[in-house]
Amino acid sequence: MATFVFTWNPDRYPDLLDMWRDELETLRAGGTPSESWATHSTAVTAGDRAFLLRQGAEPRGIIACGRVASEPYVAQHFRRPSPGREDHEAGAATIERPPHFVDVEWDTAVDLATPLPTAVLLERVPEAPWNRMFYSGYRISEEAGDAVQSLWRDFLGPASRATGAEAEESEGEAAAAGEAEAEGGRAAAGQEAAPPTAPAPNRPAVPLPARRLLRTFAFDPMSTRLSGRFLVVDVPFERDLQPGPQGSLVVVVDYDPARRRWYEPLDLNDPAVLAQDGLRPVENDPRAHQQVVYAVTMSVVERFERFLGRRFRWRGTARLRLVPHAFEGRNAYFDPARGAVLFGYYPADRRDPGANLPGQMIFTCLSSDIIAHEVTHAIIHRLRKYFMEATNPDVYAWHEAFADLVALFQHFVHRDVVVEAVSTSSANLRRSTGLLELAQEFGRSTGRGAALRSAIGTEPDPKRFLMTTEPHARGAMFVAAVFDAFLEDHQRAIADLLRIATGGTGVLPAGRISPDLVGRVADEAVTSADRLLGMTVRAFDYLPVVDVTFGDVVRAIVTADRKLYPDDAINLRATLVECMRRRGIHPDRVTSLAEEALMWPGPSTPLSLTRTREPVDLSAFVLTATMNLDPSGSAGVEGRRVFAQVTDWARHHALEIGLHPGMPIQLAGLHVAYRQTQDRQPLPEIVVQLVQRRRDLEDQGLDENLRTVHRAGTVLIAAVDGTVEYVIAKPLPLTPDVLATLPPGHAAHTHHEAGERRLRSLRQWLDGLEAADALSPWTLQPAAARIDFAAIHQSTEEALP
16 A cells, blocks of 8 residues: 655645635544545555645644545646745745646544644654655655554544544634624624724733743752752743744654653643743653753753854754653764754663662653753754764764763853852862762663763873773863863952952851852852853854864864953963863874964965955845844845855865865855954954865775765855955865976965875774774674764763763
8 A cells, every 4th residue: 555645735725725624524524525636646546545744834744644535537727826825845846737636535634723743754754755745646655654644643642633523623713613603692682793902092012021931950850859949941032932842943842652642732822831930840741841851952052142143043944853752761862864852761770770769760851961962962063064974083072072061061050059059169169069060860860879970070181081082981071171171260260259258368267158258159150151161162163164173172262262352361261271281182283382373374375255356245145144143044045146156266265275176165154153352342253164075085995875975174264354364174185186286385285284194094093993893894884974972872881961
């Protein structure tokens, strides 16, 4: 039995709305409605399974399931689209309408307003092109059809979800019927219907709030139970937030495949929910789980926007999917193929569950640390998607380190938590038990006896970093170095407060310190944490586009921060560099650790995006960025024109920027960032990401799909007038014919030498992976291609995140 998907866009074919209402009424009455539907495929036959997919504006998704009741036949298309409407999604090709039709009998259907969402179909049945079905009668595989059938059955659930014979009226229809009945009653009694009430004069409309307050655990259910504290997260108020929650950036999809169950979506705009800062977080209400993942995710994204100096968007119109109950297991991870963060749940260890019951169900989606960590992985992938390719031991280690940093510094968003940590540690945060620990409930519930990871507790040892390759452990050393710098900076910032409080000794007496001093010390901690996280996040624009190392990260932090704070009056950059050095983290091939040596180099010869024979017209692009702070998410005509110009510019200047002339160059990113400098003035910068695949350097004995991809890449940092200020290149060697044409002293010679060193290092790393991988003798797939977050988390006792 084959499966076909028939499509309908109600905006384009509104004349079918009456027909659809009739078919729903037939279903409610116990009948089987039948209607003819256009089909592009003539392979459809009577008895095949049929689904009806609503397209166009949201809500989109499957609204009916049934069977094909006839063979294809030719008939005149009697339906006419509404004038001015496009055929399908914006930018889709127009398909000539087929003349073939089949009769379809629908067994079950739902209201147009409540389809089985396309987001769920993309998540659970990704092999079917749900956003790219450009004609009706699209055949999907038998496996996909079975999966959709199962989803549909689970989606309908109780009768109230379906509009079949036993279904009740939708809330909207019931309300409309009630209003009509009331109006009819008034008319029958000879009364005129009351006119709509006009707004009272001089009574201004109440504006919507700018912020939304939502409660979460602190920072997981176990910690909240032991402390009695809940946290309140302050996030932007999305006026069009739909139940789920489903917003402009994230969509919570709460389907539990292990139990084959949909959970009721949370409506954060419900008056009862709004009135109490969201639901009270509890472990046994899936709606509370949805609230926690949404709140923490939006808080993390907003901090990135502030530090990056631009609005954050996923690619195109995509939204990040959050699946609170994705599977049963001790894990949670970001899946780039699905564009989703998947959270697991598991029974606590029966021998050593920590402060939990043996076998108690633990939900990773209720840990703010785990949510922040995994969402950060998704954000990294948006900013630098090629950091998913393991080309050296630091690539995935940086992913893990940065995600840990964001999760740990997220603690400092909650001032009351910091105040308590300062009070209980007598202003020495190094002695704080919870503030600098990550995922306490997860660590203790899995038998570790402690939090999953801690930012403190290990002594600096440069040799340990050189010998460690496991991503979590290697990344933890970078995190420890950052928090070494944080603690040193914090102690320096509060030194004068301690001297004032102690009469000049700086040594606090035993016992609790005064609340006033606690508050001031806590404020300094929040400020230091914010500054260090901002330094690290801003550095992302200054990182290479491929093959990142921790040495690159150090250089990016120094370069980006010096651009804003040239004086470094509080000596924070120098402190951070020194803490990195103590743990063996520093760039290769620099002459010293002085800032001048660590900063990325400018171009060897002056380069400009605008003053050249192939100029880029940046004016409209910068204006768009100024107006909406996000030209890259939906570029529009002007954006696409600038993208083409930048790509053309890169082809003409390939040798100067570390790329190979004559080979395709991909523009991986282009945006304008607005940062605030030391004197509080805005500093706009243009960031260009260029990538080039070098197939000529890959293993020619393997099929192209089995090769380890070799990429060169360059990031350009330019002023708004087009002047290129920094060239951050990860080159690969030039071919001999190009090398032979270069004049002495050309910048390309330097890039070529760096490319040779990088290629040798890359091949040594890949050979080492193959030698250490037990599966290598049994498969042609490279070991590097089998590395992903799910594998990393499951292959170590660290497990998560």
